[in-house]
Amino acid sequence: MINFSDLSFIFRFLPVFLILFYLTPITCRTWTLLLGSLVFYAVGDFKMLPALLGAVIVNYLFARAIRGAEKKKGLLAFIVIIDALMLIEFKILGQFVNSELLPIGISFYTFKMISFQADTYLKRYDGEPRFVDVAAYFCMFPQVVMGPIMRYSDYSDNLDIIPCATKSTVKEIFENIEDGIRYFIVGLAMKVIIADHLAMLWNEIDKIGYESISTPLAWVGAVGYSLNLFYDFWGYSLMASGIAVMLGFPFIVNFDHPYGAASVSEFYRRWHATLGSWFRDYIYIPLGGSRVKPIRIILNLLVVWLVTGFWHGVTLNFILWGLILFAIIVFERFVLQKLGIVKAIVGRFNVLVLIPLTWVVFAISDANELMLYFTRLFPFFGTGVAVNGNDYIKNLGLFGGFMIAGLILLIPHVFKFFEKHRKNPICTIILLAIFWFSVYSLSNSAGNPFMYFRF
Amino acid sequence: MNCFKTCPLLIGVAILSITISAFTFSFKDSAYAEYMVGVDPAQMPLFVAMFKGISDGMMPWDAFSYKGSSSGQGEATGGDAAANGDALKDDNTQAGNVSGNDASGNEAEETYELTEVTEDYFDDALFIGDSRTVGLSEYCEELSARATFYAQVSLSIHKVLEKDFIETDEGKITVEQALEDEEFAKIYIMLGLNEMGVGDVDTFINKYGEVLARIRELQPNAIIYIQGIMHVSEQKSEKDKIFNNPSINERNEALKQFANGKDIFYIDMNEAIDDENGNLIADLTNDGVHLKASAYQGWYEFLLHHAIVKK
Secondary structure, three states: OOOOOOHHHHHHHHHHHHHHHHHOOHHHHHHHHHHHHHHHHHHHHHHHHHHHHHHHHHHHHHHHHHHHOOOHHHHHHHHHHHHHHHHHHHHHHHHHOOHHHOOOOHHHHHHHHHHHHHHHHOOOOOOOOOHHHHHHHHHOHHHHOOOOOOOHHHHOOOOOOOOOOOOOOHHHHHHHHHHHHHHHHHHHHHHHHHHHHHHHHHHHHHHHOHHHOOHHHHHHHHHHHHHHHHHHHHHHHHHHHHHHHHOOOOOOOOOOOHHHOOOHHHHHHHOOHHHHHHHHHHHHOOOOOOOOOHHHHHHHHHHHHHHHHHHHOOOHHHHHHHHHHHHHHHHHHHOHHHOOHHHHHHHHHHHHHHHHHHHHHHHOOOHHHHHHHHHHHOHHHOOOOOOOOOHHHHHHHHHHHHHHHHHHHHOHHHHHHHHHHOOOHHHHHHHHHHHHHHHHHHHHHOOOOOHHHOO | OOHHHHOHHHHHHHHHHHHHHHHHHHOOOOOOHHHOOOOOOOOOOOOHHHHHHHHOOOOHHHHOOOOOOOOOOOHHHHHHHHHHHHHHHHHHHHOOOOOOOOOOOOOOOOOOOEEOOOHHHHHHEEEEEOHHHHHHHHHOHHHHOOOEEEEOOOOOOOOOOOOEEEEEOOEEEEHHHHHHHOOOOEEEEEOOOHHHHOOOHHHHHHHHHHHHHHHHHHOOOOEEEEEOOOOOEHHHHHHOOOOOHHHHHHHHHHHHHHOOOOOEEEEOOHHHHEOOOOOEOHHHOOOOOOOOHHHHHHHHHHHHHOEEOOO
16 A cells, blocks of 8 residues: 555545545644554554654654754754664665665655754744644655655645645645646556566566676666666656645656756756755755865765765665766766767767666666676677577567657657646546556556566 | 536546446456455455456456356366366376376386487477476577477466467467367477466366367377476575465376376476475576576476487
8 A cells, every 4th residue: 555556545545535634624634644644654664653753753853942942053963963874774774684674765754854954954944833744744645655855845835734824715625636636647657557567577687687688688678677767756756746736735846857858967957856956955065066176076976976876775786876977977067068069969878878877787786797787788798698689579579669658758748748738628538548547457466466477 | 616627537537436346346246256356345446356357358248248157267167177187097097107107007008218319309399388488499599499389478277278379370379279280299388387376286187187188189199298397496485375386396296197108298397407405496597486598408408308209
């Protein structure tokens, strides 16, 4: 149920919660949101619920102290260190001791907490939030598992939840729900129809063994995995933002057509944007940002990308992944910037060719296996074992359709066209059809974990 | 407020959910009974059963004309299968042989031993199987250059004869049709993994017997090799309630009864790929179920060394 693309979430939790939420008097809705979110979290990860609750209480108390204190800076530094240590400790425990010890969503909710403390210190929001407001903001079920990392000022914009605000009319509420459903359906289809199927392609390559894939298949795999990751996460973010819209929150843009970017640094302003802007606002700028000497800029970028790598995972390949991106971005900033027309070409090349290769580094945690994959991508360094030269034809036959769908959706205009015309009746009918098609696809894997693993 | 104007999607989703749930509910004990297995209404919507039906070829309008189960799986065909299976088994027991190939059986007939052969042995051989046999056809060039493969991902003993998946110039045909057209000297079968989720050992064995009888009828002169189901890795076996090696071994034991030492033989390639505990060697697999491409050679070597040559 903890997954938005679970039938139990779509047809059980979400409708029941929406009804309860809007039936609750406006002064108590925050409580409904908080309690509903805790139930949601408890179903997914009951054992680690205390970690979340503890962090919520401690962070609320510190934020209150920061607002009232004279020496705010020390308090801020203290609680940020506590939050960061908690995240690091659980990540290490989860990686090296037992993966069950990594609380669901901890990477996201601790980042929300740190941003909340900094925003409190910088007075970036008005008023003095009650405990329930802060707790519901940290725990709210549309975001607790995988973001987006919404800021508190966006949370407090919600007119349906803040007691002093004017009440929405019934019509406005239904309009919000309707619009939320639109985004939810598009996200669901991306996840279920494109990403989940392309995940099978990556399994297929793993099954064969990297030493035995042909070079074309290695490239098909790199593209397929990149698309899988993109639609899995973009789809998830659209579902999350759609749910938030249903509850009256503003739509949070987490993916803004990254593959349309003209450089890798732009790519990462558009990819998982709430994480990127978090790093910018709470690490890069406090370190001096770009208003320092070049050598300091490079150092600041290094810090940001090392932390980004670590945030994604504790194994070495994530650090390597962060370092590669760091190198590309430094190159773009200090070399490419001065080259005019070359800049445009190399920038696109970086986004469309180098980025998929960085995802391969992201995907494969074992160093030897990673090396193997790259020797298949670039076969000058060695030959394969028992390679079937036609393997890519078979896999393109199986997964080519999903890849084409994914590639078409990379073009920014396609999604923008949908956003512009989403209230059109024809669009409504199409959305209804793809919703039921996605549910059909989910039904056939539901209660049958082997759908994706038929032998 | 006009509901259809303000929130047509919400209304569409809600009304359709209720309608198809009610529809499924009204047929839940008849047309959808077999699809209700594993559908817990507390966990997921009822109409999941209906969607499962559709993917199985059972369209909603078929529900009205539904008369009892006619599916190839399960008890419905049990009677038939048992009859055929027994025919084969009788043959076996009369020969006093239930333990496999080393039968010194049928008095007048010669007996055969597994021996080493050369690669041209497979020129007139046919392989029938699921994704594992598909892998063999893709990653063992020596074999795929010579032998014929009727193999498909997720193929099971229940559908093996009637599923039309064999590509010919005139379109797709079934194994049954293909066997009517072309004669093979050796037929290798490895099926039984996909079946583990449905039915029990008896259902499986009965159906296996039925399939063997039909193949024998179509190909009276072929040597039939029943290949024991390949094991899964230790890691997979320990965490999977269904696809584990004790269950595979149980089925393999049961398969041995079909061997008669004269034209049906049981061979078990697991001895070529197992570790000392009888699990698929971890280094030979990435997903715990399939061999890595580079490991199919071991299977081929095994086949080269375990063949029957009729004099």
